[in-house]
Amino acid sequence: MMETNILVIEDSEPVRREIIQILRNYSLASYYHEAGDGIEALTxxxxxxxxxxxCDVVMPRLDGFRFLSMARSRDELRNIPIIFLTSRDDRDSKLQGxxxxxxxxxxxxxDPAEMVARVRIHLQIRQLQEELRLANERLMLVSHTDHLTGLYNRRYLMDVLERELSRVQRSGSHLSLLILDIDHFKDINDHYGHQGGDMVLAEAASVFxxxxxxxxxxxxxxxDEFVAVIPGASQSEAEAVAERIRDSVEK
Known part of the structure; x- marks a missing residue:
């Protein structure tokens, strides 16, 4: 089970402690943290x-609305569920938040039961979003990876080259490209079979x-062709890398 962290931002210490105790009674998180205002929370x-x-709305130094605005402007905080807590029961304040x-x-x-229910559902949504993000990352990695060698595939290589060439055009820095193949690879396949050839490809990829x-x-x-993209490397530096790879493969 993933560790979960909940932050309670409230200028009244007794209220903070009450909220944390309610949530702790239902084991809704692994760790509970508290802050007296938005500035302390950002720290x-x-x-x-x-x-x-x-997060309480009315607080000294940095209130809930300003804290929310700052949080939503930061990539690392943008997707964290933020539940407003306030004594204001007017419609306009709720809509603004x-x-x-x-x-x-x-x-x-x-109402403690209402608070627990709302916190629980938002934690569940957060967990589902995180699971979806990780699944998308794994899917993206699979779509970019050559299944035999574990190296990147040709499609991803083209994307990298496009980005690196644009960067070189902007900055004028070096970019080197190595094209490598395995000598007599057809003979290896003919003599040892495709399984033996696959083992050679995987071992060569490990060396790279x-x-x-x-x-x-x-x-x-x-x-049996491989490509290495080496940003910032001059021709002589790239040649040294190629020699090092060749020596390692020969060993």
Whole structure:
């Protein structure tokens, strides 16, 4: 089970403690954090990734509306559910919060059962969104990866080359491209079969990964052909990398 963090932003310490105790009674999170206003909350959010925030509207220094506006303007905070907590029961305040990006609204004095229900549903939505994000990342990785070698595939290579060429045109920096193939690979397939050839391709790919930097790109272009994109490398530097790869393969 994933660890979950809830942040309660409320200028009244007794109210903060009451909210946290209610949520703790229902084991809704792994960890509970508290802040007295929006400024203190932003400091905490720089250090800890939250799964849900309960935020009072009327607070000193930085109130709920201004905190919400700042949170929604930051990529790392934009998708965190924020439930507003306020004694204001007027329609305009609720609409303002929802229009600015609040996920929900609870009016004080609050009903503990209602609070628990609202927090639980938003945590469930948050978990489903995170699972969807991870699934999309895995799908994207699979679509960019050559299944045999684990290197990037030709389609992803084309995307990288397009980005790198644009960067070089803007900055005037170096960009080197290595095209590598395995000598006598047809003979290997004929003598050892395609399974043996696949093992050679996978081992060669492992060598390429080990010899290249983390920000270089190694891809299988097709058959026994591989391409390495090396940003910032001059011709002589690229030749040195190619020699190093050749020496490692020979070993």
């Amino acid at each position: 905490i959010l720089r250090e800890i990734k939250m799964d849900l925030i309960i 929802l229009e600015q990006g609040a996920s929900d609204y609870i009016t004080k004095p609050f 990964r080990n010899e290249l930097r983390v920000y270089d790109t190694a891809a299988r272009y097709g058959g």
